[in-house]
Amino acid sequence: MLAAPALLFLAACKEDAADLPPPVEMTAEAVGYYCQMDLTGHDGPKGQVQLEDMPSAMFFSQVRDTLAYLHMPEQNYAVTVAYVQDMSGDATWARPGPWIAAETALYVIGSDVTGGMGAPEFVPFSDEAAARAFMARHGGALRAYGTITAEEVLAPAYEAAEDAGTDGSDDISARLRALSNGRDG
Numbered sequence: 001m002l003a004a005p006a007l008l009f010l011a012a013c014k015e016d017a018a019d020l021p022p023p024v025e026m027t028a029e030a031v032g033y034y035c036q037m038d039l040t041g042h043d044g045p046k047g048q049v050q051l052e053d054m055p056s057a058m059f060f061s062q063v064r065d066t067l068a069y070l071h072m073p074e075q076n077y078a079v080t081v082a083y084v085q086d087m088s089g090d091a092t093w094a095r096p097g098p099w100i101a102a103e104t105a106l107y108v109i110g111s112d113v114t115g116g117m118g119a120p121e122f123v124p125f126s127d128e129a130a131a132r133a134f135m136a137r138h139g140g141a142l143r144a145y146g147t148i149t150a151e152e153v154l155a156p157a158y159e160a161a162e163d164a165g166t167d168g169s170d171d172i173s174a175r176l177r178a179l180s181n182g183r184d185g
Helices: 004-013 063-071 128-138 150-154 157-163 169-181
Strands: 047-051 058-060 079-085 099-101 106-109 123-125 141-144
Touching: 047 063, 058 063, 063 079, 063 150, 106 128, 123 128, 128 141
Parallel strands: none
Antiparallel strands: 047 058, 047 079, 079 099, 106 123, 106 141
16 A cells, blocks of 8 residues: 555646656755765666655655655655656666656666665666666566555565565675775774
């Protein structure tokens, strides 16, 4: 069941697209909502959420974080629109594509790629063929926005990997090795 904020988002997205605010371009000053880190220092697609009566967009370092925000039961602001960066066409992990409405994107979940914060990513596509080509290289499952559950985006990263058909241990092990390599011994 979708949380009330998600229902508001869906209702807003059903309005005439011309009535919705356009995506906000990221500047060098943009930081992630959860991490408060510079977004330009993180590869992979990003997300943004625009709230009713708020002057600026909230940016997210990972698409999964964007979807988590939209599914949070505590989120009680009216969402006007949410955008994610399209990985179709000429997009690369270093240079994600243009903004597309989060509700209309197709997502590859459970692939072997990680997002800007090093956690499993929900990779958005506007083109199904591009999404399937990505899956052929990186694994995962194809999902529409409306089929992604709160449990999938709010679960710890390793649980999301398990739900998508991997055990997540490779990701966890790699992250622990990276942390230990940075310590003075």
